[in-house]
Amino acid sequence: MVKKIINNPKDVVKETMEGLLLANHGKIVKVEDANAVVRPSIPAGKVGLLVGGGSGHEPLFAGFVGDHLADGAVSGNVFAAPAPDQILAATKALDHGKGVLYLYGNYAGDNMNFDIAAELAELEGISTKTVRIYDDVASAPLERIDDRRGIAGDLFVIKVAGAAAAELDSLDEVFRVTAKARDFTRSMGVAISPGSIPETGQPTFEIGEGEIEIGMGLHGEAGVSREKLMPADELVSRMTDLILKDLPFKAGDEVCLLINNLGATTMMELLIVNRKVREILAEAKINVHDTMMGSYCTSQEMAGFSISLLKLDDELKKYYDMPAESFAFTKR
Amino acid sequence: MTIDSISLSQVKDAFHFIANRMVDSKDMLTQADQAIGDGDHGIGMARGFEAVNNMLEAKTLNNVEDVFFNTGTSLLASIGGASGAIFGSFFMGAGKALQGAEILNAAGYQKALEAGLAMVKKRGNASIGDKTMVDALEPAVDAANQYSGSSLEELAGLVAAASHEGMEKTKTFTAKIGKAKTLGERTLGHADPGAISITLIFEALKEYISSL
Incomplete structure (x- = not known):
């Protein structure tokens, strides 16, 4: 349990x-x-x-x-x-x-x-x-x-x-x-340890000590591959590469960035991830309009995070920038 | 002597028997789902069939259609998720086809199964080979449609056997639908939990009828 x-x-x-x-x-x-x-x-x-x-x-x-x-x-x-x-x-x-x-x-x-x-x-x-x-x-x-x-x-x-x-x-x-x-939204997640469902008391998947699942889903669904844990910078490069070429996001684009904690990852790790994401986006000449970082969409105590990008146009930017207020999210 | 039909009160007893079987299968279904899903199928089915047991006690059921249909609405409301929608739709569709029947006989069971399958396919868009409960349900319906005798007991046996065989085959399929689909080949060797559940339901009904 x-x-x-x-x-x-x-x-x-x-x-x-x-x-x-x-x-x-x-x-x-x-x-x-x-x-x-x-x-x-x-x-x-x-x-x-x-x-x-x-x-x-x-x-x-x-x-x-x-x-x-x-x-x-x-x-x-x-x-x-x-x-x-x-x-x-x-x-x-x-x-x-x-x-x-x-x-x-x-x-x-x-x-x-x-x-x-x-x-x-x-x-x-x-x-x-x-x-x-x-x-x-x-x-x-x-x-x-x-x-x-x-x-x-x-x-x-x-x-x-x-x-x-x-x-x-x-x-x-x-x-x-x-x-x-x-x-206009693209995301990708990774996980290094599972979450569990309270009623079963069991983890939703198994993963080895030194392993990471690339592309992990929100309920423990399998992603693209399972690999040896790698340094944050290498991991972020792989994730952003897949995200950027998918839309694709191009030089001159303006985006909002979300680095989401899947449950048990520390803010320290997210900030380290953010630094590399920004380095890659700067190199690709993609301008970051706003950043959100924290626990928004979690999977119980899963350790891992996801990176999401929203590409803005004038209309989306107008609505994104409007003030909003709720228990979990406030924008002024 | 073989049994050609069961009465309304026997249908209610049969549904209690099925519901108890599903509640008792909670851990087995949970383990089956943990192998290829998120492990909540057993909990959901147990919660759903506890609701069915309560409904059978509390509600006035005037005919066999009522029993099937209200079993469907109970499952739909209490399980949630894909299982609730699929198993709920199955019993609701099956119930509608029974059109106020006062007994359950072989012809009625055939019609009910066929209509239940049609509702499931409409709702979930699954086909044979997608590794879902349809892999066990559709062969059961095919077996039922080929049967031209009048014994409900015999038909229930054919349905349960065909469903079991279909469920076993899901071990050779990779999941193409639902949360398990991204596991791909990792789902090989494991039966689909929904296929196990529908087989348990058909087997329980057969056991109940044979025990009379």
Whole structure:
């Protein structure tokens, strides 16, 4: 059994939600009979933005419900998509006549459950549109981009979508800007030790003492290769090489940079990584507009990190730069 | 003597029997999923079938359709993830095909299985060879469709055997769908946990009918 500071493992999702609600001091409220939270006062006529997915990635997703961010978040069990009735309950709480945009990571479970919820919402006269995030370059080749997984790049897409949903008054327009942010985002992760699911108490994968998984997914899914642990600079060079050539990011591009802690990696390591990322981007003449660094999209106690880049154009930059405030992310 | 049909109350008992089998299989399914997935399949199925047991106690079920359909909605709401959507859709689709039936006979079981498979394929877009529960379900449906007798007991046996064979074959497939797909060849030698689950369900139903 992996050690964790919890009570009954069956209660982790419920108790996580209780703790989050208290930490928000009324800025988010729970949806009745659903493991979902919404902003208490959503302006009339606003397009709703609903994010969601499995629990266990805290502060994603519910930590990003706030002003100029998501209007609501629905969370499933640890590493499992929320069920359709939960998604529907959150959808109803968010709909103010303009419809609801569903924004989530591209996983079979999430896709099916959100699709069922969308069908149920339609029966109740609520329009929805869906943007699935697939930023992980390690999870499938470019020609099968819609087979890719959504990882920490979620954060960039939620940031832009939140601002767009606050400013634009049609679901189609919010969808368009959000899909563009998704299309301009690329990420890649690595891990040196696994996370574990509280209810099983077991690590989600095994990895040797001196090994690193390149391209590790958010639930321990295999990446591109497993290798001997290497120095940070060499690792970062390999990761950025794959990310840069995928979009591709080119000289003269302006980007936002996210270095995300998957759970147990130290800020010291992230800063060492950042220094090399910046050196490589400077050499490639790619200008970094903003940097986010910390634990945004985690996989329990997995040790590792991911690098994400969002390429900006004038429109995305406008929405990225707007102030936003939530439990896990604030921008002034 | 072979059994041609079971009554509504026997169908409810059968679903309790299935649900208990799934709850008891939690650790085995967890281990199967840890080999190629994130290890939560056993927990999810156990949680889902505990909900089915509670539903069977609490809800008024007027016909066999109700039992199948409400089993589906219970699984859909309580498991979550891909398993909830797939196993929920299977039982909901199967239930709709039973159209208020008051008993379960061979013809009804055939129709239910076929409709369940159609719902699963519509929802998950999986085909034979993708290393999913469809690899065990589709051969079971094929076996059912080839059967022209009237014995529910015999049909349940054919379905369970075909499903088991399909499940065994998943050991030779690499995963092409779901979280296991990026493991590729590392999934060889391991059966798909969803295929194991649907086989357990069919085997439990067969055992229940044979025990009557």
